Amino acid sequence: MGQVDSVQDTQQNLPESNSPLKTQVKPGLFSKNKKKAPKPPVHGGFWKRLSKQKALLCMSIPFVAWLIIFKYIPVAGWMMAFQDYKPQFGLFDQEWVGLKHFKDLFNEPMFYRALENTLGMGILGLVFGTLSAIAFALFLNELRFVALKKWTQTISYLPHFVSWVIVANIVITMLSTDGFINNFLEGVGLIDNPINFMAEPGLFWGIVTATDVWKETGWNAIIYLAAMAGVDPQLYEAAKVDGASRLRQMWHITLPSIRSVIIVLLILNIGNLINIGFEKQMLLGNNIVYEKSIVIDLYALDYGIGMFRYSFGTAIGIFKSVVSVILILICNGIAKRIGEGRVF
Amino acid sequence: MKKKKWTPFDIILTFFMLIVVVVTLYPFLNILAISFNDAVDTARGGIHIWPREFTLANYQEIFGSNDRLLQAFTMSVLRTVVGTVAGIIASTMLAYVLSRRDFVFNGLVGFLLVLTMFISGGLIPEYLLIRKLGLINEFGVYIWPMLLSAFNVIIIRSFMDNLPPALEESAKMDGANDFVIFLRIIIPLCLPVIATIALFLAVMQWNSWFDTYLYARGNEALTTLQFELMKIIDNANISSGDINNQNAQVIAGQTSPQSIKMAITIIATVPILAVYPFLQKYFVTGLTIGAVKS
Numbered sequence: 001m002g003q004v005d006s007v008q009d010t011q012q013n014l015p016e017s018n019s020p021l022k023t024q025v026k027p028g029l030f031s032k033n034k035k036k037a038p039k040p041p042v043h044g045g046f047w048k049r050l051s052k053q054k055a056l057l058c059m060s061i062p063f064v065a066w067l068i069i070f071k072y073i074p075v076a077g078w079m080m081a082f083q084d085y086k087p088q089f090g091l092f093d094q095e096w097v098g099l100k101h102f103k104d105l106f107n108e109p110m111f112y113r114a115l116e117n118t119l120g121m122g123i124l125g126l127v128f129g130t131l132s133a134i135a136f137a138l139f140l141n142e143l144r145f146v147a148l149k150k151w152t153q154t155i156s157y158l159p160h161f162v163s164w165v166i167v168a169n170i171v172i173t174m175l176s177t178d179g180f181i182n183n184f185l186e187g188v189g190l191i192d193n194p195i196n197f198m199a200e201p202g203l204f205w206g207i208v209t210a211t212d213v214w215k216e217t218g219w220n221a222i223i224y225l226a227a228m229a230g231v232d233p234q235l236y237e238a239a240k241v242d243g244a245s246r247l248r249q250m251w252h253i254t255l256p257s258i259r260s261v262i263i264v265l266l267i268l269n270i271g272n273l274i275n276i277g278f279e280k281q282m283l284l285g286n287n288i289v290y291e292k293s294i295v296i297d298l299y300a301l302d303y304g305i306g307m308f309r310y311s312f313g314t315a316i317g318i319f320k321s322v323v324s325v326i327l328i329l330i331c332n333g334i335a336k337r338i339g340e341g342r343v344f
Numbered sequence: 345m346k347k348k349k350w351t352p353f354d355i356i357l358t359f360f361m362l363i364v365v366v367v368t369l370y371p372f373l374n375i376l377a378i379s380f381n382d383a384v385d386t387a388r389g390g391i392h393i394w395p396r397e398f399t400l401a402n403y404q405e406i407f408g409s410n411d412r413l414l415q416a417f418t419m420s421v422l423r424t425v426v427g428t429v430a431g432i433i434a435s436t437m438l439a440y441v442l443s444r445r446d447f448v449f450n451g452l453v454g455f456l457l458v459l460t461m462f463i464s465g466g467l468i469p470e471y472l473l474i475r476k477l478g479l480i481n482e483f484g485v486y487i488w489p490m491l492l493s494a495f496n497v498i499i500i501r502s503f504m505d506n507l508p509p510a511l512e513e514s515a516k517m518d519g520a521n522d523f524v525i526f527l528r529i530i531i532p533l534c535l536p537v538i539a540t541i542a543l544f545l546a547v548m549q550w551n552s553w554f555d556t557y558l559y560a561r562g563n564e565a566l567t568t569l570q571f572e573l574m575k576i577i578d579n580a581n582i583s584s585g586d587i588n589n590q591n592a593q594v595i596a597g598q599t600s601p602q603s604i605k606m607a608i609t610i611i612a613t614v615p616i617l618a619v620y621p622f623l624q625k626y627f628v629t630g631l632t633i634g635a636v637k638s
Contacts, residue, residue, distance in 0.1 A: 023377050050448050055522035060441040060453050063434060063492060067456050070489055074465020074473050087472070131535075136364070143361060144354050152361045155368050161616045163551035163572045172577065178389045182373065214367070246353050279554070297467065302467045305558070313537055317466025333611045 031198040081315040101315040111316075115301040117205075117292060121281070122273040124209040130266065132213045133220035134258075138250055140221065141228045153225075158216025168283035172198060200282070204292040208280050223265065267335055271328030274320050285319050296320055359420045372613070379403070402607035412564070413572060420550060420569040423486040424615075427549040430590065432542050434491045438535065439500035440526045444448050461494045474559055481563035485555060487560055490548070503537040504530060512590040543619055549616055569612045 007214030050057070081101055085096035143149045160169065174180045175197035176279070181195040193231050197203055210224070235253050244252065278297035294302075297317060303312015373393040378386055382397035390396075406413045440453050441447055465473075470489070479485040507530070514527050531538075553570035560566040 016457070016588060046448060049446070052446055053444075053522065056441050056447045059437045059523065059526070060447075060449065063438045064440075064453055064456060064488075066434070066488075066491060067460060070473070070476075070491075071458075071460040071464070074469035075463055077465050077469025077472060080469065080472075083391060094535055138356055139360060142353075143357050144350070145358050148358060148361055152365055155365050158372075158617075158620065161547055161551075161620065163553065163570055164612050165551075165553050165570045165577065166613055168577055169573060169605070173375070173606075174371055180392075183389075201368060203577075218368070246351070275443075280563060283574065301465050305471055310472060312469050313468035314466065320466070321463075 005174040015338055022336050029213065045189070068156050078314060078318055080311045083311055085311040085314075087310070097311075100227050102319070103314050104312060105315050110294070110299065110303075113291060113296045114296045117281075118274055118276055121208050121295065122276045124205055125276065126266075126269050128209050128213050129216060129220060130262070132217045132259065134224055134255075134262065136217050137221040137224035138254060141225060142246060142250065142252065153218065153221075156221065159215040160216070160219035162281040164283055167211060167215055171207065171284060175207065196335060198286060199288045201289045201292040204285070204289045206283060208293075211280060211284070223261065224258055227261040230304065231257040263335055265326065267331040270331045271324050273327055274323045357589065361440060375606045376611050378603055378605040381603060383601045386601070386603045402603045403611075405604055406607055406611065412567065413569075413608065415565065416569045417607045418566045420612075421444040421570065423483075423544050423552075427487050427490060428542050428545045430487050430491060431493075431496070431545040432538055435493070435496045435500055435541060436531065436538060437526070438492065439479045439497045440530055442497065442501045443504035444522070457497060472592060480559050481566065482560075483566060484561040486549070486552070486566075489555070490552075496544070500537050500541060503534055505531050539622070543622060546619065547616060550612075569608065573605075573608050575610055577607070628638065 044052075063118065079091060080094070082096060082098060084097050084100075085094055138152060140149060143152070176182070177194040177196050181197070182191075185191045197207060231254060235257070236249055239249050239253055274296065276295065276300065278295055281293045281295045282298055285298075296319075300313045300316040303309050304316065370393065374391070375397045377393050380397040380400070380403055381391055382399045383402065385397045391417055436455070438453075442450065442457070444450065447453075455484075464470075470543050473486060474480060474489065477488075479488060511529055511533075512525055520528070550634055551570060553568065553574045556566065556571040557574065579610050
């Protein structure tokens with residue numbers, strides 16, 4: 001059992017150690033490293049130390065100023081949601097209106113459509129994104145042909161690095177009426193007339209999800225592959241002695257071994273369910289599919305900035321933040337309850 | 345490792361992986377082929393991964409006769425270079441300050457930095473801030489808002505944590521001040537992590553289009569390649585909203601022939617492909633280092 005425990009320990013650490021790859025996974029600035037690097041002995045009082053650290057002070061002041069201006073002032077801008085913001089006045093000279101903008105928001109049918117689309121595409125992306133990454137990692141892990149393994153992996157994260165503009169361009173080209181997909185489907189006789197994929201509202205969620213899978217599967221698989229590399233080889237040896245097939249080994253050893261990684265990533269991603277962004281929807285969407293392509297961020301952009309309803313747009317932002325905090329707390333609670341890896 | 349026999353399972357896996365490779369690469373190769381194909385001939389369709397009537401005319405059009413696209417390309421390069429250099433200077437400096445546990449304000453600065461990962465003002469307050477700062481339609485809008493990311497700073501700082509403290513101490517004995525230590529000792533030792541972060545920053549800068557859309561639309565000189573491409577997609581999307589799609593395609597075709605569009609796409613992709621081998625090497629080592637650390 002000792003070995004099994006140590007395997008799980010390394011895995012619990014994995015999301016942190018792989019953090020360069022996933023912006024959602026944060027290495028603990030306070031918890032983890034303070035244990036490792038205790039404060040060096042302090043010489044002299046506060047002022048004496050400060051006078052010796054003038055260079056450090058000078059090096060940090062511009063960036064603290066930057067943080068306050070670019071990160072904290074926008075947070076102070078949340079006040080706008082409770083005011084009738086008029087740009088000609090300062091933030092503190094506005095008329096306070098309480099929850100008016102939130103009430104307006106919850107009375108707009110378009111808001112519910114945007115919410116539905118956000119969560120719909122978010123959940124589809126989460127489910128298929130996770131499944132495809134795990135499946136790809138599993139298969140790649142089992143691949144015997146080493147050269148192909150390396151090449152496949154390298155090629156698989158290529159789309160991650162190109163912008164959504166380029167990906168959208170590729171997708172629109174491939175799915176156009178004379179594009180590859182239509183040619184292919186006609187060629188094998190599945191359809192008689194080309195389908196105008198981009199003008200079918202019913203297909204929009206699917207197109208966005210498929211594009212997401214195409215773009216990110218290889219990249220998302222890295223973290224699972226790293227976790228799989230940490231599985232104790234003795235477990236496989238033991239399973240082989242017991243006569244387990246490769247498929248059974250995948251199912252009974254590899255998958256359970258990376259379970260905590262999967263759960264941690266799921267929690268983080270569920271917390272971000274409402275923050276799916278707007279790039280793909282904005283670039284792939286058009287007027288015909290608008291009802292299916294509008295998401296919360298686009299809604300905030302169109303109504304908030306496009307129509308100069310700044311207070312209203314800010315209220316949308318606050319709504320999003322609150323929902324995402326609630327989501328992550330719920331997931332974390334569930335994970336804690338079932339005794340699995342959790343984020344905090 | 346013993347040489348093992350190939351089972352049907354292995355064959356299916358290999359086949360599956362080959363399909364993955366094809367599905368990933370085909371769209372890129374297709375676009376590359378179209379970008380090298382004669383524009384009129386492309387309209388006939390049926391180009392796959394090899395151009396039918398090879399020509400460089402599409403690229404000549406972009407780099408020779410179209411001033412705006414050439415300008416967009418220059419601006420993309422400029423913002424990538426300036427943004428990356430500025431970002432690296434800022435993140436390494438802040439990371440060094442945070443790696444110094446004896447710094448009197450270490451806790452405060454660290455807290456202010458980390459908190460930004462959990463809270464953000466959102467689209468509208470940020471937009472209004474940029475406007476208040478007078479950055480609309482200014483080159484600075486590409487640099488200032490993206491100067492620092494808490495995440496990058498923390499990666500660099502944890503790399504610095506692993507450097508032997510003795511180096512710093514001996515330099516201090518020789519009377520070097522903190523800034524000199526940073527410049528002469530820390531920076532040269534941190535080159536691997538700096539390269540990694542630089543590549544991430546460069547990719548981010550090169551791929552950005554939304555800041556142009558939101559903040560710099562009014563200044564033609566600030567247009568970037570990604571934004572020009574985005575405008576083409578946008579036009580095509582609007583015209584595909586017409587009832588007669590055939591007609592729409594003609595309109596879209598007039599504003600920008602398919603081949604030119606594909607050539608722009610390739611030009612916007614190639615720099616990524618050029619840094620890709622380096623990027624690959626670094627993030628794989630980054631992974632291993634991270635794993636060893638834990």
